[in-house]
Structures are given as C-alpha cells and as structure tokens.
Amino acid sequence: MVDYVILAYTSVTAAGIVLVWYAWNNRRSKRIVFGRKCKLNDFMLKEWVTYCNHGSFGTVPRKVIETQRKFQLERESDPDCWYRYQVEDIYLSAVDKVAQFVGSDKENLVLLDNVTTGVNTVIKSLRWSPGDKILITNHTYEAVKKTVVFVNQMNPEIDVVTMKITFPIESKRQLVNTLKETLDANEGVKLVILDHMTSVSALLMPLEDMIPVCRQKNVMVMVDGAHAPGHVPLEVEKLGADFYTGNLHKWCFAPRGCAFLHINPKYSDIIQPLVTSHGQFEPRLCDRFKSQATRDYTSFCAAISAVEFLEEIGMDAITHYNTNMIEWAADMLSNGWGTPRLAIHPTVRAPFMALIKLPRKDGDKLPAVNYANSEQLISIFYKKYDIVCAFTVVDGEFWVRISAHIYNCKEDYFKLRDAVLALITRLD
Numbered sequence: 165m166v167d168y169v170i171l172a173y174t175s176v177t178a179a180g181i182v183l184v185w186y187a188w189n190n191r192r193s194k195r196i197v198f199g200r201k202c203k204l205n206d207f208m209l210k211e212w213v214t215y216c217n218h219g220s221f222g223t224v225p226r227k228v229i230e231t232q233r234k235f236q237l238e239r240e241s242d243p244d245c246w247y248r249y250q251v252e253d254i255y256l257s258a259v260d261k262v263a264q265f266v267g268s269d270k271e272n273l274v275l276l277d278n279v280t281t282g283v284n285t286v287i288k289s290l291r292w293s294p295g296d297k298i299l300i301t302n303h304t305y306e307a308v309k310k311t312v313v314f315v316n317q318m319n320p321e322i323d324v325v326t327m328k329i330t331f332p333i334e335s336k337r338q339l340v341n342t343l344k345e346t347l348d349a350n351e352g353v354k355l356v357i358l359d360h361m362t363s364v365s366a367l368l369m370p371l372e373d374m375i376p377v378c379r380q381k382n383v384m385v386m387v388d389g390a391h392a393p394g395h396v397p398l399e400v401e402k403l404g405a406d407f408y409t410g411n412l413h414k415w416c417f418a419p420r421g422c423a424f425l426h427i428n429p430k431y432s433d434i435i436q437p438l439v440t441s442h443g444q445f446e447p448r449l450c451d452r453f454k455s456q457a458t459r460d461y462t463s464f465c466a467a468i469s470a471v472e473f474l475e476e477i478g479m480d481a482i483t484h485y486n487t488n489m490i491e492w493a494a495d496m497l498s499n500g501w502g503t504p505r506l507a508i509h510p511t512v513r514a515p516f517m518a519l520i521k522l523p524r525k526d527g528d529k530l531p532a533v534n535y536a537n538s539e540q541l542i543s544i545f546y547k548k549y550d551i552v553c554a555f556t557v558v559d560g561e562f563w564v565r566i567s568a569h570i571y572n573c574k575e576d577y578f579k580l581r582d583a584v585l586a587l588i589t590r591l592d
C-alpha cells in the first residue's frame with residue numbers, strides 16, 4: 165500500500181515538474197514550433213535547400229503569401245472597383261499598422277518599394293549647395309553608395325566623405341568617437357547616412373548615441389534601416405533621425421516590395437516621391453506618396469498580415485530563439501573551422517546575423533579576395549551543396565555571413581560547416 169502511495173506521489177510530482185518545465189520553455193510564445201517543422205509548415209522554402217541567409221532577401225510565410233494572393237484575386241475580380249474604391253482604405257490601414265509597429269505617427273510615414281527607393285527619395289529631394297558634403301561609411305551598402313556617387317556626379321560642387329570603420333570594435337563609444345572625429349575633420353557635412361545594421365559586417369550601430377552627435381553639429385541624419393524592422397525593437401520617432409527608411413520585406417516577413425520611410429515633419433514639405441504622379445501637389449505627405457500611378461499595392465496590403473504573423477509568435481520569443489541560434493552557430497562554426505568571428509563587441513552585433521572568417525588551406529584554390537568573387541562563392545555553394553549563405557569581404561579577407569530565423573535549426577549550420585570544409589579542400 166505504502167509503495168502505491170509513494171508511486172502515485174512520485175508520478176504526480178514528476179508530471180508537475182514536466183508541466184512547469186513545458187510552461188517555462190514556452191512562456192514566450194503561443195506558438196511553440198520553430199526550426200525544421202516551422203520551415204515546412206509555415207514557409208514555402210524548398211525542403212532540400214539549407215537557407216542560412218535570411219539577411220539578403222528574407223522569405224515570406226505561407227500565410228502572408230496567401231493574404232497577398234487573396235488581394236490579387238480580389239483585385240482581378242473587379243479591377244476598376246479595386247483601384248477606385250477599395251485600395252486606398254487597405255493601404256491606409258497598412259500605413260497605420262506599420263506606423264504602430266515601428267513607433268511612428270502615421271502622418272510621418274509612407275510606404276515604398278524598398279530601402280533603396282527610400283534613400284533615393286530623400287537624397288534626390290534635398291537641394292545641394294556648393295561645399296555641402298554627404299557622409300557615408302566604408303560599410304555603407306553598395307547600392308546606397310552608388311546613389312550617393314550618382315548624386316555627387318549630378319552635383320559636382322558637393323563632396324562625399326567616408327567614415328572609416330576599423331576592427332576590432334571594442335565598444336559603442338569607439339563608433340561614436342569615430343563619427344565625431346570624422347565630422348570634426350570635415351566642415352560642411354550636410355547629411356550623414358548611417359546603417360542601422362551593416363550588410364557587409366552585421367554591425368549594429370549605436371544610433372541612440374550617434375544621432376545626438378549629428379544633432380549637436382546641426383547635421384541631418386538618414387538611417388538605412390534595411391535590416392532593422394522585425395530584427396530589433398524600433399521606435400523611429402524617439403530615435404530622432406531626420407529620415408529613417410526600413411525594409412519590411414526582410415526580417416519582418418512582408419512580401420518583396422514593401423518598405424517604409426519615416427520623415428521628420430519639419431521636412432515633410434520638401435520630400436517628394438521619386439515618381440511624379442497624381443499625388444504630386446497634395447499638401448499631405450501621405451497623399452503625395454499613396455497614388456503613384458497604376459501600381460501593384462498588394463505587398464503593402466499584406467504588410468498587416470506580416471506584422472500580425474510576427475506579433476502572433478511574439479518578438480520576445482523570436483529574439484530568444486534567433487539570438488540563441490546565431491550565437492551557438494557562430495561559435496560552433498568558428499571552432500569547426502578554426503577561424504575567428506569578426507571582432508565586434510556583443511553590444512554592437514546585429515542580433516540575428518554573424519560573420520566567421522572563411523578558413524584557408526595552403527594551396528587552396530579559392531579565388532582572389534574581392535566582391536565579385538564573393539558572389540561567385542555564393543553561387544558555387546548553392547549549386548554544389550544546396551546551401552544558401554552570404555560571403556562578404558572585410559579587411560581583405562572572405563567572411564561567411566550567417567543569419568538565423570525561426571525556420572532554421574542546428575542541422576543547417578552543421579551542413580554549412582561541413583560544406584565549407586569540403587569546399588576549401590576540393591574546389592576545382
């Protein structure tokens with residue numbers, strides 16, 4: 165009898181422990197499935213391809229694609245009705261939702277195709293005078309750099325200044341000081357362009373400390389937030405940049421062609437859409453940007469569904485999963501390859517991306533280190549190993565840039581580790 169009581173007591177206690185453990189592990193999320201099951205259930209990704217590069221193009225959940233498809237079908241069932249009477253309300257609801265998500269007043273935010281459009285919109289709306297300077301960094305995204313160079317060609321009387329980011333980065337202060345020193349050494353900077361997270365090095369800029377430096381110098385700041393929405397909590401209005409543009413089609417799971425531009429209201433009269441159309445002479449910012457001829461608005465319409473997808477899982481749960489995965493993967497790859505991670509202090513690392521140096525062997529047949537060849541490595545990897553990851557060039561070396569999102573699992577990075585080791589020994 166005593167044995168039965170002990171057995172019952174032990175079983176109830178064990179069940180209780182299991183329940184508490186389960187509740188604790190899943191306290192952050194209503195949905196509990198991440199990793200491979202998530203990839204197969206919630207995304208349309210090819211089962212046999214390993215995706216370790218969310219950072220380049222993102223991927224769109226099945227549910228969000230279905231929402232966009234629903235809008236497309238609705239439009240095609242009655243195009244006149246859609247464009248004349250329906251699309252505006254849906255678009256404005258999307259602006260509302262996105263504005264709430266990124267901490268903006270909806271009057272100060274417009275939707276656009278991508279960050280490249282956001283950057284172009286601002287730089288080409290501003291008026292430039294002789295002696296003006298635009299400050300970028302040596303890690304500014306290539307397309308943004310080309311936009312600046314082009315504007316410089318159109319306005320040869322202005323100059324481009326490059327702030328040099330060097331490694332190791334040991335603190336936030338180091339970046340803030342480099343910005344101060346570059347501004348001190350270059351009178352006449354009118355606009356500073358800062359990446360919230362750099363593409364080539366996965367560096368998280370301490371904007372909360374860098375923007376005030378620009379404010380003190382009376383210099384305008386535009387933030388390229390291509391990687392930020394859905395990756396780090398955003399309060400664009402509080403950040404205080406003059407212009408902030410961010411992609412929703414990367415870490416935020418919106419269909420491609422979905423980004424926003426936040427404009428400090430003091431500039432809302434001078435910022436014009438890149439494409440002149442019906443809204444051009446409207447006084448309200450939103451009205452100028454919303455009717456850009458006959459375009460496909462469905463990626464904007466589906467932005468609501470994308471943000472809801474994130475909210476349903478919970479940003480806390482996503483951050484917990486992705487940061488644990490990226491830290492584990494970066495350390496595992498670094499040990500497996502015998503090469504270091506890029507020397508960036510943890511406080512300035514992009515939370516869901518990391519760089520690990522590509523290992524080299526004496527006499528390996530890797531191509532010369534340059535941007536074009538990093539693209540070639542991406543292609544070799546995809547074709548030979550069905551693995552998608554990014555290769556970048558920092559300080560004259562190749563680096564592997566990995567990403568982690570909710571559909572990744574440890575197996576993805578083990579495959580990547582083994583493929584890299586195979587590649588450097590067997591490249592032909």
Ligand SMILES: Cc1ncc(COP(=O)(O)O)c(C=O)c1O
Nearest residue numbers: 278279280305359362363388390
């Ligand atoms: C830092 C950064 N800026 C800008 C862009 C451009 O984004 P899009 O091609 O969506 O305009 C990217 C794209 O990866 C990026 O990484």
